[in-house]
Structure formats: C-alpha cells, structure tokens
Amino acid sequence: MKPADILSTHNLKRTSCREGIINAIALSESALSEQEIRNHLEGTYDRTTYFRSFKTLEDSGIIHKIVIDNQTIKYALGSIIKEKRKHAHFYCSKCKKVKCMSSVLTPEVRLPEGYHISETELIIKGTCNNCNCHDE
Amino acid sequence: MKPADILSTHNLKRTSCREGIINAIALSESALSEQEIRNHLEGTYDRTTYFRSFKTLEDSGIIHKIVIDNQTIKYALGSIIKEKRKHAHFYCSKCKKVKCMSSVLTPEVRLPEGYHISETELIIKGTCNNCNCHDE
DNA sequence: AAATAAAATGCAACAATGTTGCATACATGA
DNA sequence: TCATGTATGCAACATTGTTGCATTTTATTT
Numbered sequence A, B: 001m002k003p004a005d006i007l008s009t010h011n012l013k014r015t016s017c018r019e020g021i022i023n024a025i026a027l028s029e030s031a032l033s034e035q036e037i038r039n040h041l042e043g044t045y046d047r048t049t050y051f052r053s054f055k056t057l058e059d060s061g062i063i064h065k066i067v068i069d070n071q072t073i074k075y076a077l078g079s080i081i082k083e084k085r086k087h088a089h090f091y092c093s094k095c096k097k098v099k100c101m102s103s104v105l106t107p108e109v110r111l112p113e114g115y116h117i118s119e120t121e122l123i124i125k126g127t128c129n130n131c132n133c134h135d136e
Numbered sequence C: 001a002a003a004t005a006a007a008a009t010g011c012a013a014c015a016a017t018g019t020t021g022c023a024t025a026c027a028t029g030a
Numbered sequence D: 001t002c003a004t005g006t007a008t009g010c011a012a013c014a015t016t017g018t019t020g021c022a023t024t025t026t027a028t029t030t
Helices: A003-009 A016-027 A034-040 A047-059 A129-135 B003-009 B016-027 B034-040 B047-059 B129-135
Strands: A063-069 A072-077 A087-092 A098-105 A116-127 B063-069 B072-077 B087-092 B098-105 B116-127
Touching: A003 A016, A016 A034, A016 A047, A016 A063, A016 A072, A034 A047, A034 A072, A047 A063, A063 A087, A063 A116, A063 B063, A072 A098, A098 A116, B003 B016, B016 B034, B016 B047, B016 B063, B016 B072, B034 B047, B034 B072, B047 B063, B063 B087, B063 B116, B072 B098, B098 B116
Parallel strands: A087 A116, B087 B116
Antiparallel strands: A063 A072, A087 A098, A116 B116, B063 B072, B087 B098
16 A cells, blocks of 8 residues: 555644655664654654654654654564564664564563553564674 | 672672662663662762763663653663563553563564564553542 | 782763654645 | 645754763772
C-alpha cells in the first residue's frame, strides 16, 4: 500500500510531510529517528510539524515510537501496516540502529491481582550481526 | 546497608546529594523521578549535580534508570543493592508510578546468528492494583 | 589538626526534544 | 471553484542532557 493510500484509509489528509515520513520508514530496514527521517525527506518542515505528524501517525497506528533511552527515539511502521505481532526491538550500541525482531515476540506476562496491562515493550540492547561481523 | 556504607563500598565519596538520592529511593516502594527525588531531599542541588550523581550511581550499579518514555524517567535501586534478578518494570498510566515487578523476570531471548545481547528491558504499561481498586 | 590531592559541585552555556497558541496556507468534499 | 476544516510555520517556553571551568569539599597523608 502506498503512503497516500495509507493516509486516506485512516481518514488523514495527504500532506507531503506525512507521506514522506511513511515513505522513509517503509523503505528502511531499521527504525528511524526524527533526524534520520528529516534527512530522507526532500522538503524541509518545521520541528512542530514533525512533532504533530508523528503524533497523528502514531495515534492512527500507522507508525509506532520506540524509546530506547530518552535520547534515542526511533519510529517504525505500526503493526496495522505490517501485519506483525507484538515483537521485541533490538538496539545496537555500535551502529545505533534499531531493528524490529519479528522472531522475538513480547512475552505474555502475568501480574499480581488487580493489575491491568495495556502494552508490553521488550527492548534488547547489544551489538548486531552486522557490527559483530566487521569486528572479526 | 546505609547510604554512606553503600558509597564507601563502591569507592565513591560520601556527599549529601548522593546519600540523599540513595536514601530517597530506598525509602520509596516505587521508582522515583529526578523531580520526586529532588522534593525528598533537604538540601538543594544544581541540575548538573543530579545529572552527574545519577550517572555515577548508575555506573556503580547502585541505582538503575528506567526509561518509560522520553519524558518519564525513573530511578530504582540496582540489583547489586537489592539482590534481585533482572525483572520487568510496570508503569501505571494513571498514578504514573513505576514499580519493579520482581515476579516477572525478563525473558531469555534468542536472537539470530551474530547478535550479542548485553541487556534486556521489559516494560509493562497499564493500570496498577491501587488505581483499579479505587475505580470500582 | 593541618595540608594536600583528587574529586564533587555550581554556574554558564548550549543542544535536543516536547508542547502550546495563533495566524496563515493548504487539502478535500460539495 | 469554493468553503471549511486541518495542517503548517513561527514564536515562545519547559524539560532533560551535556560539557568546561572555577571553586568547594572529601578523604588521605603528614
């Protein structure tokens, strides 16, 4: 599905910024930071526009935000677009890339009486296959 | 073990700020944000001092940082102090408290060939027993 | 107890991100 | 094409992270 269609499907207006964001993320095999997305886009947009675009796209489930630590925020396509189950995210401390690990699903946890779960995040940190390969 | 002893054990100088931080966290049943810790302390310290104190204490494993999202950062005692295994953290979206869920250990994940794991974080979001109780 | 060396702190300055209000520009359905 | 509801850009401000440097403090040595 094209970025434009994704937006229409979710009753969102088609704007170049939104389409660009979706496109950039869709083309990348790893999750992207705001900065990385900005570099991919042709047009130049205000920070506020990115902020609100991310929010809108996230609210619709088109993208999802992955917070590695408070200085490392990445965006990937949401499960609505890529029919994926809830998966873990891997952060490589060398190349700083974040990849969705579709082979690792987030566990079904059991909490004490009275707790309600809305969301579970599993973040794995380490070094990726690519970085380890170059080392040897 | 008292805050002062914890510091000595780790070859760190005893300062009121560090002791205060450890003390505040130790007395709380939930993880604390910088702001919450600051409110607990008697003395007033510069932001930089907090920043560096957290870093030092974290490097020594005395405390650990829990990043819920980039605007919600909490600190809890490290596993060195409380002999705990790596556990999940629960974030209540109502009361905003973060609790260490010692009953839920982080899973042992298996990644594709070439990946090396240094750390695994499991964050569960939802509503806690206390908040759900008051609802009904 | 005083001196000293090493380390912690406060202050200034700056970067990145988050966030809101408001005027203006734009997309889309009629 | 027009009208309307939105999206955008700009300004302004909050929070957190981060570094350099001068000053103060801790802990050790005399």
